[in-house]
Amino acid sequence: MSTEKQIKAYLPMSETAYYILLSLMEHRHGYAIMQHVEAITAGRVRLGAGTLYGTLGKMEKSGLIAVIAEEQQRKVYGITPAGRAVLEAEIRRIRELYKSSEGVRLK
Amino acid sequence: MKNEKKTRRWIWLGLPEKEERYLSEQSRKGWHLTGITVNRFHFRRSRPRDDQYRIDFVGKKREMEARLRFYEDAGWEVVVDCKEGFGRRLYLRRPRSDDAVLELYTDTESKIELLRRFKNAWIRDTTLAIITTGLGAVNIARRNLVGVPLMQSPLFWMLTAGTAFAVGRAIWQGVLFYRAIRRIKGDKF
Numbered sequence: 001m002s003t004e005k006q007i008k009a010y011l012p013m014s015e016t017a018y019y020i021l022l023s024l025m026e027h028r029h030g031y032a033i034m035q036h037v038e039a040i041t042a043g044r045v046r047l048g049a050g051t052l053y054g055t056l057g058k059m060e061k062s063g064l065i066a067v068i069a070e071e072q073q074r075k076v077y078g079i080t081p082a083g084r085a086v087l088e089a090e091i092r093r094i095r096e097l098y099k100s101s102e103g104v105r106l107k
Numbered sequence: 108m109k110n111e112k113k114t115r116r117w118i119w120l121g122l123p124e125k126e127e128r129y130l131s132e133q134s135r136k137g138w139h140l141t142g143i144t145v146n147r148f149h150f151r152r153s154r155p156r157d158d159q160y161r162i163d164f165v166g167k168k169r170e171m172e173a174r175l176r177f178y179e180d181a182g183w184e185v186v187v188d189c190k191e192g193f194g195r196r197l198y199l200r201r202p203r204s205d206d207a208v209l210e211l212y213t214d215t216e217s218k219i220e221l222l223r224r225f226k227n228a229w230i231r232d233t234t235l236a237i238i239t240t241g242l243g244a245v246n247i248a249r250r251n252l253v254g255v256p257l258m259q260s261p262l263f264w265m266l267t268a269g270t271a272f273a274v275g276r277a278i279w280q281g282v283l284f285y286r287a288i289r290r291i292k293g294d295k296f
């Protein structure tokens with residue numbers, strides 16, 4: 001799949017996918033992703049093991065992430081150039097969302 | 108007092124949620140799941156705990172070990188891993204606490220996917236049951252294999268009842284799945 005198509009297929013991203021990709025800017029294994037996501041969202045986003053396992057499998061299959069190493073059956077993942085392109089497109093989309101909300105005063 | 112017991116497991120009556128709740132209740136009473144045979148839960152008695160049980164369903168055997176390892180790393184104990192029709196059912200548990208993620212599936216998409224995996228396996232099981240019992244009944248009716256008037260043949264009645272049961276079960280499960288998926292989607296805007 002071309003990057004163009006992948007961007008179309010993945011955007012807008014679910015929070016799960018977004019935070020997984022963001023975590024994989026550094027190489028991490030599954031459990032480390034969970035902890036990282038929980039830490040950067042101050043406990044708001046907590047990924048279930050089943051959800052994480054399934055999403056990692058799908059992302060690996062479609063080439064957004066890759067297995068970098070395997071230690072005692074624990075896979076260490078990292079983002080691929082294609083994954084990075086998709087993540088960047090999503091970040092641009094989120095910035096636009098944010099910018100369009102600037103005029104709204106919160107009560 | 109006996110330290111082991113077996114209870115009936117009504118596998119065909121509902122969604123995994125009911126089983127999960129039942130197993131958690133048992134753990135609070137001090138009965139902890141040790142195994143499963145076709146339609147029985149096996150428990151052993153010890154100190155009451157507040158355990159969260161979750162049932163996962165995996166269609167493909169591939170990478171089963173990696174998945175189990177993953178769940179264990181995340182703090183789940185894999186209690187039973189049983190074959191069910193075309194897939195595997197995993198019974199997982201962990202003690203309830205505030206800092207643990209108590210759900211296996213935490214977003215709408217993956218919750219629905221899990222339900223679909225259960226549903227697809229059930230559809231395959233039920234189709235197989237309907238085809239075998241239905242064909243059997245039709246075959247007897249057509250060739251009158253039993254040599255007695257059809258309406259007096261217990262085999263014919265058994266097969267017909269089997270078909271009816273499988274069809275009824277399929278409809279009941281269809282309704283349950285439809286409602287469960289609607290409920291999950293309802294969480295979302």
